[in-house]
Structures are given as C-alpha cells and as structure tokens.
Amino acid sequence: MKVEKSEVWVTGIGLVSSLGEGLATHWEQLASGKIPVPAVDTQNQAPYPVHLLVDFDASAQIPNRSDQRQMGPWQRLGTYTAGVALSDAGIAGDPALLAATNMIIAAGGGERDIEVDVAIMQEISASDNPGPLLNASLNRDLRPTLFLAQLSNLMAGNISIVHGVTDSSRTFMGEEMAGVSAIETAVAQIEHGQGDIFLVGGAYIAERADMMLLMEFGQALWHGGYGPVWSRRDSSTGGMIMGSASAFMVLESRQHAEARGVKPYARINTVVSDRCNRQPGAARKVAEGLLQRVSDQLPAGPLAILSGCCGVQPQLSEELEFLQGLAQRGISPAIRGVTTVLGSTLEAQFPASVVLASLAISKGAFFDPFDDSGVEQPFTGKAERVLISNWGHWRGESLAVIDTPDVPLRGKD
Amino acid sequence: MSRISKDHLGRPIVVVTGIGVITSLGQGKEDNWRNLTAGASGITRISRFPTEGLKTQIAGTINWEGEGPYCAPVHTLTLARKSAREAISQSGIGSKGVFPGPMFIAVSPAETNWEQRMEIYRSAEVPETGYHRLIKNVLDGKFQRYYELYQFGSIAEHIADEFGTRGQPISLTTACASGATSIQLGVEAIRRGETDAALCIGTDGVICEETVVRFNLLSALSTHNDDPQGASKPFSKNRDGFVLAEGSASLVLESYDAAKARGAKILGVVRGTGERADTFHRTRSKPDGSAIIDTITRSLADAGMKPEEIDYINAHGTSTPENDKMEFLALSAALGQHVENTLISSNKSMIGHTLSAAGAVEAAFSLLTINAGVIPPTINCIEQDPHILMDVVPNVKRVQTVNTVMSNSFGFGGQNVCLIFSGEPA
Numbered sequence: 060m061k062v063e064k065s066e067v068w069v070t071g072i073g074l075v076s077s078l079g080e081g082l083a084t085h086w087e088q089l090a091s092g093k094i095p096v097p098a099v100d101t102q103n104q105a106p107y108p109v110h111l112l113v114d115f116d117a118s119a120q121i122p123n124r125s126d127q128r129q130m131g132p133w134q135r136l137g138t139y140t141a142g143v144a145l146s147d148a149g150i151a152g153d154p155a156l157l158a159a160t161n162m163i164i165a166a167g168g169g170e171r172d173i174e175v176d177v178a179i180m181q182e183i184s185a186s187d188n189p190g191p192l193l194n195a196s197l198n199r200d201l202r203p204t205l206f207l208a209q210l211s212n213l214m215a216g217n218i219s220i221v222h223g224v225t226d227s228s229r230t231f232m233g234e235e236m237a238g239v240s241a242i243e244t245a246v247a248q249i250e251h252g253q254g255d256i257f258l259v260g261g262a263y264i265a266e267r268a269d270m271m272l273l274m275e276f277g278q279a280l281w282h283g284g285y286g287p288v289w290s291r292r293d294s295s296t297g298g299m300i301m302g303s304a305s306a307f308m309v310l311e312s313r314q315h316a317e318a319r320g321v322k323p324y325a326r327i328n329t330v331v332s333d334r335c336n337r338q339p340g341a342a343r344k345v346a347e348g349l350l351q352r353v354s355d356q357l358p359a360g361p362l363a364i365l366s367g368c369c370g371v372q373p374q375l376s377e378e379l380e381f382l383q384g385l386a387q388r389g390i391s392p393a394i395r396g397v398t399t400v401l402g403s404t405l406e407a408q409f410p411a412s413v414v415l416a417s418l419a420i421s422k423g424a425f426f427d428p429f430d431d432s433g434v435e436q437p438f439t440g441k442a443e444r445v446l447i448s449n450w451g452h453w454r455g456e457s458l459a460v461i462d463t464p465d466v467p468l469r470g471k472d
Numbered sequence: 473m474s475r476i477s478k479d480h481l482g483r484p485i486v487v488v489t490g491i492g493v494i495t496s497l498g499q500g501k502e503d504n505w506r507n508l509t510a511g512a513s514g515i516t517r518i519s520r521f522p523t524e525g526l527k528t529q530i531a532g533t534i535n536w537e538g539e540g541p542y543c544a545p546v547h548t549l550t551l552a553r554k555s556a557r558e559a560i561s562q563s564g565i566g567s568k569g570v571f572p573g574p575m576f577i578a579v580s581p582a583e584t585n586w587e588q589r590m591e592i593y594r595s596a597e598v599p600e601t602g603y604h605r606l607i608k609n610v611l612d613g614k615f616q617r618y619y620e621l622y623q624f625g626s627i628a629e630h631i632a633d634e635f636g637t638r639g640q641p642i643s644l645t646t647a648c649a650s651g652a653t654s655i656q657l658g659v660e661a662i663r664r665g666e667t668d669a670a671l672c673i674g675t676d677g678v679i680c681e682e683t684v685v686r687f688n689l690l691s692a693l694s695t696h697n698d699d700p701q702g703a704s705k706p707f708s709k710n711r712d713g714f715v716l717a718e719g720s721a722s723l724v725l726e727s728y729d730a731a732k733a734r735g736a737k738i739l740g741v742v743r744g745t746g747e748r749a750d751t752f753h754r755t756r757s758k759p760d761g762s763a764i765i766d767t768i769t770r771s772l773a774d775a776g777m778k779p780e781e782i783d784y785i786n787a788h789g790t791s792t793p794e795n796d797k798m799e800f801l802a803l804s805a806a807l808g809q810h811v812e813n814t815l816i817s818s819n820k821s822m823i824g825h826t827l828s829a830a831g832a833v834e835a836a837f838s839l840l841t842i843n844a845g846v847i848p849p850t851i852n853c854i855e856q857d858p859h860i861l862m863d864v865v866p867n868v869k870r871v872q873t874v875n876t877v878m879s880n881s882f883g884f885g886g887q888n889v890c891l892i893f894s895g896e897p898a
Contacts, residue, residue, distance in 0.1 A: 129754060162749070166581075166645070167624065168581050169583045171583065173602075176589070176602070177601070177602035177603065179586075180589065180593050180601075180602060180606075181601060183590065184590065184594065190521060190522030190524070190681075191524040191525055193586055193681055194522065194523070194524060194525040194526050194685070197681055197682055197685040198525060198526070201682075201685055201689060203689040205686075206686040206687075206689065206690065207755070207884065210581070210647070210885070211624075211645050212645045212646050212647050212883070212884070212885045212887065213754060213884065215646075215749070215885060215887075216884065216885025216886050216887070217754075217885075219749045219750065219751050219885070220751050220752070220886070223751050224749065225748060225749040225750070225751055225886075226747070226748070226749065227656075227747045227749070228646065228749040228885075229646060229653055229657070230646060231642055231644050232579070232581060232624035232625065232643040232644065232645055233623070233625025233628060233641075233642075233643040234623055234624060234625055236625060236640055237624070237625070237643070239640065240640060243640075244642070244657070247661075247664055247666065248660065248664075251663075251664040251665075253660055253663070253664065268602075268603035268607075269584070269603070271603070272603060272606050272607050272610065273584070273618075273619070273623070274619075275607050275610050275611060276610050276615050276616060276618040276619035276622070277616060277619030277620070278611065278616075332639065332640040333639055333640055334629070334639070334640050334641070336633055451625070453623055453625070453629075454625060455625070455640055457640070
C-alpha cells in the first residue's frame with residue numbers, strides 16, 4: 060500500500076535579523092550587488108562581536124502588554140515572528156485553521172537574569188557557608204515571572220496563548236539541530252498525512268553573557284573584529300560570531316494550500332540529517348552520506364548553496380571542502396555563508412536558511428556573494444533549487460533541498 | 473495475517489518490547505513495582521544541598537553517584553543511561569552499541585548549576601567579576617567537559633554515542649508532558665513506516681536550590697516538610713502542591729510485525745495518542761477543561777476505542793489543587809457515565825512528580841499494571857476530595873484484570889497529552 064507523499068509548501072514567513080525585518084528588506088540587502096552590512100556590535104560583549112537584532116514592534120503581534128511582560132526577550136521575539144508568519148499565511152485570526160495548526164518549535168531558552176547571577180556570585184564567593192546564603196539570595200532576587208519567561212517550551216505556550224495555535228505542540232531542543240529536526244519532522248508528518256499545516260521556527264537572542272560562557276567552555280567563540288565566516292578559514296581554531304535572529308514558517312501540504320487558494324514561496328523537497336562523534340573527518344563523511352540521499356535532486360551545473368557554517372575549526376574546513384568537492388559531480392557550487400550575514404543563530408539558523416532559500420526560489424534568483432573572500436562565486440541563472448548545508452557547532456550534520464513547485468509562486472504577481 | 477499488524481486506520485500497530493525505569497523508589501522495574509504496589513513513598517527530606525531558608529525542603533531525589541559536586545546534566549544522563557540499558561536489554565533488540573531506530577528523549581532544559589558556576593568563579597583569582605570572570609577562567613579549556621554537558625542536545629548525544637541509535641536524536645521538552653511526547657514521536661515515526669523501532673526516553677535529574685525556589689515562586693510545591701512521605705496527596709481534600717522528583721524511564725517501541733518477526737515478547741500495545749494545546753494561561757487550564765477534554769477524546773479516536781473500554785486511568789494526578797480538580801472535570805466530560813466505573817490512581821503519590829520524565833515513567837508503570845493485573849494505589853488518601861467522584865484506589869493496591877490503561881500528562885504552557893495502552897493483541 061504505497062501512498063503518494065504530499066508535497067510540502069512554504070506558505071507563510073516571518074523573519075527578523077541583524078539585517079532587518081521581512082523578506083523585502085533581506086532581498087534588498089542580499090541581492091543588491093553590494094556586500095551586505097549587518098549590524099554588528101563589537102563593544103557590548105567585547106571581545107565578542109555580536110549581530111544585533113533590529114528593532115521590531117512587538118505590540119504589532121502581541122497587542123496585550125501583560126502578555127509581553129510574561130515573556131523574556133527570546134520568547135517575545137519568537138512569538139512576534141510566529142505571528143508574522145501566521146498572518147502571512149492567512150491563518151491568523153481563523154479559529155478553525157488555528158485549531159488544526161501543529162507546532163514544532165526549535166527552542167533554546169534559559170535566559171538567566173545576569174544581574175542577579177552577578178550579585179549572587181559576589182555575595183556568596185566571600186562566604187564560608189554559601190549554602191544558606193545562596194538560598195536566601197535566590198528567594199530574594201529571583202522574579203516569580205522569570206522561570207516561565209525563560210522556560211523552553213513556553214515560546215510554544217505563548218504562541219498558543221497569543222495567536223491561538225492549538226493542535227499538537229512540540230518543542231525540540233539541541234542548538235542548530237533542533238531547528239533541523241523541527242522542520243524535518245514537520246515535513247515527514249505532512250508527507251504522511253499526520254497533519255496538513257505546521258508552524259515551525261526558532262529564535263535566538265545573542266546578547267547573553269550566560270551563552271557566551273557556555274560556548275567558551277569549548278573555546279568556540281571568535282575574539283576580535285567582525286569578518287565573514289570564510290575569513291576564519293586560515294585560523295587554526297576559528298570561532299563563532301553569534302547573532303540574534305528569528306525565523307518562522309508555515310509549512311502546508313499542497314492539497315491543503317490549494318484548497319484554500321494559497322500560493323507557495325517554495326517547496327521543501329528534502330531534509331536529511333545524521334550525526335557522528337566529530338572525530339577528525341567524521342562530519343565530512345556523514346555529509347557525504349547525506350549527499351547520497353539527496354543527489355538525485357542535484358543536477359550538474361551551477362548550484363545555489365546556503366551554508367550555515369559556524370566558523371569553528373576544523374568543522375569549517377571540513378564543510379568547505381565538502382561543498383567545494385561538489386565540483387567533482389559536475390556541480391558548480393555558488394556558496395553563501397549564512398553566518399556571515401546573520402551570525403550564528405543556533406536554533407534559528409536552519410529555519411532562517413530555509414526562509415532565505417524560499418525567498419530566493421520565490422524570486423527565481425540567488426543572492427550575490429556575501430563577502431569578497433573568493434570562496435563565494437556569483438550565481439547568474441534562474442535559481443530553481445537551493446541546497447542548504449547546516450552543521451551544529453558541536454554535533455549534528457544536515458542537508459536540505461528547497462526547490463520550485465510547478466505552480467505560480469508568491470511574489471510573482 | 474496482515475490484518476492484525478495494522479490498526480483500525482490501516483497504520484502499523486506499535487508495540488512495546490522493552491521497559492526500563494528508575495525513580496526514588498528504586499532502580500529497575502522489579503524494585504519499583506514492588507514498592508509501588510506496596511504503597512511505599514520515595515519522598516524524603518532533601519540532603520543534596522542545604523535547605524535552610526527554603527519553603528520546600530522535601531523531594532523524591534535519586535542519589536548522586538558521580539564524582540565531585542552534583543552536576544545536573546551528568547545526573548540526568550546517568551538516569552537515562554540506566555533506564556535505556558534496562559529497556560534495551562529486556563527487548564533484546566539490536567546488538568551491543570547498535571539500536572536499529574531513532575531516539576526521542578524528553579529532557580529538562582538544564583542551565584549551569586550554582587556548584588559549577590562557583591567552581592569556575594573560584595578557580596582562579598582574577599581582577600574581573602561576574603560573567604567576565606567566569607569567561608576568563610574557562611578560556612584555557614579547563615572546563616571543556618561542560619561544553620559537552622550543558623548544550624541542550626548534550627544528553628541525547630551522549631546516549632546516542634553509547635547505544636548507537638540511528639540518525640540525529642531528538643531532544644524535546646513539553647514541560648511536564650515531555651515523557652509522553654517522546655512516546656508520541658516514536659509512535660508517529662513507526663506509523664509513518666520510517667522505522668521499525670524507536671527508543672523513547674524521559675529523564676529528569678535537576679533538583680537543586682534554584683529548581684526548588686523557582687517552583688516555590690509559582691506556589692506549585694507542597695510545603696509539608698515535616699511529613700515527606702505524606703506530602704504528595706493527589707485527590708485528597710487537603711492537597712497543597714506537588715513534590716519535585718527525579719527519575720527516568722525508557723520504552724523500546726516496535727512495529728508489531730518487526731517484534732513478531734524477531735520473536736520478541738510483546739509487553740503491550742500503544743493503542744492511541746491524543747493532544748490539544750491550551751490557550752488559556754501559562755500555568756492553568758481553561759476553566760471549562762475543553763483542551764484536556766479534547767486531548768482525551770482525540771486519544772480515544774486515535775485508538776478507535778470507546779470510553780467504556782478504559783479499565784484504568786494512570787492519572788497526571790500531581791496533587792496540586794488545580795490539576796486534580798481539572799483532570800477529574802475533564803475525565804467526567806470526556807468519558808461520561810463511565811468515569812464512575814473506571815479506576816484512577818496517581819503514581820505521583822509515591823514517586824512525586826518526575827517532571828520531564830513523568831510521562832515516560834507513568835507509561836512504564838501503566839504497562840506493568842496491565843502485565844501484573846495489579847493497580848498501584850493512590851497513597852496518602854485519608855480524606856478524598858468530595859468533588860472528585862472516582863474510585864482513586866486509595867492507599868491499598870487493587871488486584872484486578874486491566875486490559876486497557878489511559879495515561880494523562882499535562883504541562884505548563886498548555887501542553888496536554890494522553891496515551892492509551894493495551895495488553896498484547898490476542
């Protein structure tokens with residue numbers, strides 16, 4: 060009993076990053092023929108450069124101030140962007156559709172109150188009996204709302220409360236790969252009739268000392284000035300430049316979208332992922348295995364590629380060699396380093412790449428090179444498909460193919 | 473032949489062939505089942521850290537066995553490892569270090585603990601303070617191990633390294649419904665035909681000062697510090713909150729056909745799952761219970777079953793005034809008259825609330841209930857809430873044939889999941 064798989068369309072998009080808000084702004088920045096200029100700050104978190112989020116009007120999607128107060132910055136950003144995607148897909152405010160909309164959110168969370176942490180550290184470091192003092196300090200200083208405002212599954216919870224999405228609600232964790240698994244799972248569910256419409260996405264706020272500490276446990280951050288990701292290919296250690304961003308999408312079965320008269324931006328052809336222990340060379344080997352699973356979707360000739368390479372070595376070199384190695388298959392890779400323009404955005408990174416790929420498909424053209432490193436070659440033809448390569452900074456590898464469905468697209472009329 | 477391997481909607485039947493569990497009542501199914509049916513409590517005064525000044529000083533902790541100070545992800549990982557090992561060993565699936573399917577693991581979003589934060593802070597005297605000092609002190613790589621422990625994907629990756637599950641593992645959280653969500657995801661993957669097997673794990677071992685304070689600030693915890701074993705009182709008139717606890721459970725799920733083909737012993741069938749997100753409030757259900765009612769109704773529809781077929785309900789039963797009231801209200805609406813005939817009990821009366829693990833732990837106990845024909849009691853039920861008109865199996869186990877169990881899990885953020893299990897198909 061072989062059942063025909065449903066096609067998966069991207070029918071709604073919300074995007075906020077250090078480049079701006081919305082698809083038009085991103086297209087303008089990334090396809091103008093000039094090297095894009097993201098808003099990178101080098102002072103606030105020195106020695107770490109950070110891509111700063113542009114201002115956005117949270118009230119436009121979260122009208123109730125008391126709702127906004129119940130959320131940390133990360134939840135507010137995600138709930139806002141999710142609302143934009145739901146509106147864009149024409150679902151917002153439609154109770155029947157919202158009750159049939161499933162959610163898979165790629166979540167970080169745990170946004171600590173840095174001031175409280177710092178005060179408590181100073182207080183108890185001087186004490187001979189820190190235990191009771193810690194209890195007293197936590198009792199005194201933790202805000203009752205903080206726990207929920209930073210709890211990982213409460214981004215989904217807030218999306219239900221504020222926007223009314225009420226079918227299944229799942230929150231995936233695990234940095235970059237959470238974003239991959241969220242979309243990979245939603246695609247599989249739609250393909251097999253386990254739901255017709257999904258809200259997927261993730262958000263990340265980069266200006267967080269607690270996250271800088273987490274990454275520096277592994278010396279994974281880049282110190283110094285801003286530079287495109289490929290400029291770190293000659294560094295022995297490399298390092299990440301973190302960025303704030305939020306990307307949400309409505310994914311929908313073709314039948315469901317057609318029945319309600321909605322045009323797609325693009326089609327999600329395939330998402331595949333795997334893992335290894337990151338011994339030298341292992342990640343590249345995994346990527347080669349993943350390539351076998353998508354290779355029939357990649358004809359010879361110019362290929363538009365979005366790489367989520369985070370800039371840490373030796374992953375950077377391995378991924379770059381893998382992508383440049385596509386040439387052996389007759390493919391001319393036109394690579395764009397997503398983290399050059401957005402920074403490393405962890406859970407938001409793969410969703411943001413799928414959004415950018417969908418934007419390119421809907422325009423029928425690809426982005427101009429993001430830097431002048433020489434790695435990124437121009438792409439001049441019609442972009443009918445985009446290959447996304449997205450590896451975790453610590454673990455996990457993935458590939459995805461976003462392509463053009465055989466129907467008129469959004470933004471063409 | 474092929475009829476039995478598909479369910480009422482033509483999907484592969486999903487069965488359970490391995491169960492592993494660890495809670496404050498013991499390690500492994502045998503210890504847990506003996507204590508659970510004896511009505512024992514695993515709740516004690518907290519000894520892991522000083523509790524002076526904390527409103528709640530009791531919990532169902534599991535002893536930290538690691539080296540050095542307690543470290544949440546290491547503890548959480550250890551619990552998951554133990555339950556996974558037991559489940560995989562019972563099922564006899566795969567080979568050493570190779571599990572032939574994906575992993576779905578419910579984990580708590582663990583942040584760096586105060587022990588580790590202060591360890592780093594004190595590790596070198598530098599002029600910097602606050603996070604500048606922490607970061608300065610880790611730059612030489614001395615704390616590299618924390619990089620591989622405090623990522624949100626860490627526990628899943630270490631489990632995948634050890635047990636060789638297939639592909640990218642999925643770490644998930646749906647608050648107190650997480651364990652049940654891990655099982656849903658496994659069921660869905662098998663029903664899609666993507667895999668013949670899945671390893672579903674719930675694990676939680678994060679009880680520290682800050683966990684207690686956070687839940688205290690939400691007024692969610694019992695403060696019966698003078699009587700730890702009597703503190704968790706689901707369905708009782710004087711219940712005053714839940715008791716934090718640790719634990720882990722793992723289930724090996726397989727398609728019926730795959731399990732039969734390799735001659736595996738089938739421990740039960742996952743008949744159906746249901747879910748409906750609530751929109752009302754971050755910590756409270758809609759007053760009319762409609763989201764929970766829908767969750768239960770959808771699980772019955774997914775299973776192709778009528779309310780009358782539910783013999784026993786393994787309650788979410790947290791012992792908070794709000795949950796137990798709403799759970800009964802929703803069951804009354806969803807099951808109708810049958811609510812008076814079916815039995816319900818709460819494992820949490822004995823093991824406390826294992827948070828991210830609860831849905832998986834209680835699924836494991838639901839299956840053991842079916843296999844033993846014994847229903848674990850709801851202990852500490854001295855005076856039942858007069859508004860909860862159900863047989864809650866108060867204080868003493870009930871020997872009774874149980875064919876089908878409904879297991880409920882509800883979490884902060886409007887998360888509601890209901891699972892239905894039956895014995896092996898005839």
